[in-house]
Amino acid sequence: MSRSLNSKSQLFEENQQLRSSLVELKLTTRKDTAELQAREERFALALKGANDGLWDWNLETDEVYYSPGWESMLGYDEGELEHVYQTWENLVHPDDKDGMLKATEAYLAGKTDSFEVEFRMFHKDGHDVFILARAFSVISKQNKPIRLVGTHVDISKRKIAEIFNKRTATILEMIARGKPASEIYDAIALMYEERHSGMRCSMLELEDGKLLHGGAPSLPKAYCDAVHGLQNGPDVGSCGTSTYTGKRCLVENIETDPKWANLKNVALPHGMRCCWSEPIKNSRGEVLGAFGMYYDFPALPDENQSEDLKSAARLAGIVMERDQDHKRIRQLAYTDELTGLASRAHFYLYMEDLIKISQRHGRKFSLLYIDLDNFKIVNDSLGHDAGDLLLKEIARRLQGAGREIDFITRISGDEFSIVIEETEDSLAAGHFCQRCLDTVSTPLQLSGRTLDPSCSIGIAHYPEDGETLSTLLKAADTALYSAKEHGKNCYAFYESTLTEKAEYRFKFERYLREAIEEKQLTLVYQPQIDSVSGKITGVEALSRWIHPELGQVSPVEFIATAERIGMIKLLTDWVLESACKQAVAWKKETQHSLRIAVNISAGLFLNQDLVQSVRRAIDKTGMEPAELELEVSESVVQTNLANLSIFQELKKLGVSLAIDDFGTGYSSFASLKHLNVDCLKIDKCFIDDMLANDDAKLLVSSMTEIGHNFCHRVLAEGVEKSEQFKCIQEIGCGSVQGFLFSEPVSAEEIPKLLDRNYLD
DSSP states (O other): OHHHHHHHHHHHHHHHHHHHHHHHHHHHHHHHHHHHHHHHHHHHHHHHHHTEEEEEEETTTTEEEEOHHHHHHTTOOTTOOOSHHHHHHHHBOHHHHHHHHHHHHHHHTTSSSOEEEEEEEEOTTSOEEEEEEEEEEEEOTTSOEEEEEEEEEEOHHHHHHHHHHHHHHHHHHHHHHTOOHHHHHHHHHHHHHHHSTTOEEEEEEEETTEEEEEEOTTSOHHHHHHHTTEEOOTTSHHHHHHHHHSSOEEESOTTTOGGGTTTHHHHGGGTOOEEEEEEEEOTTSOEEEEEEEEESSOOOOOHHHHHHHHHHHHHHHHHHHHHHHHHHHHHHHHBOTTTOSBOHHHHHHHHHHHHHHHHHHTOOEEEEEEEETTHHHHHHHHOHHHHHHHHHHHHHHHHHHSOTTSEEEEEETTEEEEEEEOOOSTTHHHHHHHHHHHHHTSOEEETTEEEOOOEEEEEEEETTTOSSHHHHHHHHHHHHHHHHHTTSSSEEESSHHHHHHHHHHHHHHHHHHHHHHTTOOEEEEEEEEETTTOOEEEEEEEEEEEETTTEEEOHHHHHHHHHHTTOHHHHHHHHHHHHHHHHHHHHHHHOOOOEEEEEEOHHHHTSTHHHHHHHHHHHHHTOOGGGEEEEEEGGGOOOSHHHHHHHHHHHHHTOEEEEEEETSSTTHHHHHTTOOOSEEEEOHHHHHHTTTOHHHHHHHHHHHHHHHHTTOEEEEOOOOSHHHHHHHHHHTOOEEOSTTTOOOBOTTTHHHHTTOOTTO
């Protein structure tokens, strides 16, 4: 019994102790839980206060937890982003993604001791957020990373400040190095656009009250072109107003602000809704231009934007003032004060650069050295003031004689120079010189007296006459001295034979121009014979030129010259009308219908005026269109639409078309399927080789067969031997033309030949 009581008593004590232990355990658990909750709350508050975002990546499940602070950092509400890990890849800037992943892999592989990476992520509204990521790995018992836990810190303000300072330093370096103003303007605009997401910037220069485009890399060209050249004023947009008043102009809404009433139609279509402008001034406070900031929504600048507008205008002012100072310095150094032409110093710099470029690219140019004749007499008799007036007038006349791309210089005193670039034709400079001589020698009134100025010109070519500036100048000066020796008021090449050739060429062109204008050329006609019947079926009209001094000139020479001097159209119009008129006259006289062929220049054939010229000749003479055949060189028989359309227009008139010199070009056969022609004229070179070369005979046979398959007439040109004619007959070529049958004859001879059979 007593033992039983003792056992119960002992059991009761143990039970009480257990209860006490349980109570103590509960109290301890509650205390630990409270402490844990307090720690979590303190950690969350610490992250919130530090503006950090917490993330926890489970490497085994590939699940990632991101704290609300992380989402908020990118502009999202808590829980707005689902499937965060997949979203993370889309939110990281593509240029930074590979670097971020490589850093992660290196840390988890144990190649680096710590994880700390800077990269960019996209904010919800589209701008970049610069992130500093730090993390540590959680290792399993198997010593394997199972989690990566870390924080994201928004370091955008620091990075933007660093980038801005770096950009500013780069721009200052560009200014110091003398980079072009337009490049620096663009760099300034891009720097502030990067600083303020969605902003677009522009710089306008002010010159004589006009706004000139300086730089606006993000604004549309159409808008920049519309603003360029506008006269500033109190209601000419934001920039026009700020340059006019010299004060800041802030326009909150372009659509409703009266200052934009006349310009909003060119701004609104490009999404420009507000514009803030700050005048750009130099160190003396003078307005040089305006810096403009644009957004695609109505707004006024906040404190940061306002300060940046001021600093941007100040920075642009440094560039504009430097650029204007440099322009004034260059103008003083590179411009002749009296005439406004390039100065001697500018000439030397220009020539040195031109020689380097020409040497590198294998180009040629001509240097003209010009000296006024008897200028000293003007100075001595009329005074230096009159001499200065004459020099200014001569400079103006030389500019009028030249092209915009020609570089004209006043070397010194009464000496000038003109540089003509890329002159492949060595004689072309002679034409330019003659134009200068004619222009300069026009009489003028000076100090109450009539003067007949003149000049002498020496011509040197690069690289033939000199490969350095000194040798080229010496050659031009030597040529000038030669011109002076030949009586002045003339030009001379450094190479005397070129002078003679140029003089002949100029005289030849002048005579030809007169001959065409005065209709001094004549036409002869070469019969075209049917190879079966032996009868004349048509004639080719050929122009001839016999000059009293030059004698009989080759058509090859004067036709090529007419093309070069722009007289080929006038010549062709005359040939067309004369040939058609003659064909009509023959028809009335003989009652025979003859097809008359006229050759059309390759250069003229691509001109739409040709169709009008042909129509005019037909209408004026009463020519039957079907009896007029236009021969076109194979060189223009291409398959482009321009040529095809002219062929079609001519066919609509009812005239025949022939391909001259067929077989000599690369496009012969390919062109036949595109062009509606009537006749193929096989070139004389194939006929010449037929008797001695079987391949040539085979080619003629093939061309004849192809022509017949396309239902074209085929005519063999240049037949001079009876053996050639026999081969042509065997091949089946239907028509022939050549000296074997008749040389070109006068119009009066053709009626006498019509009844003749050339096979007898």
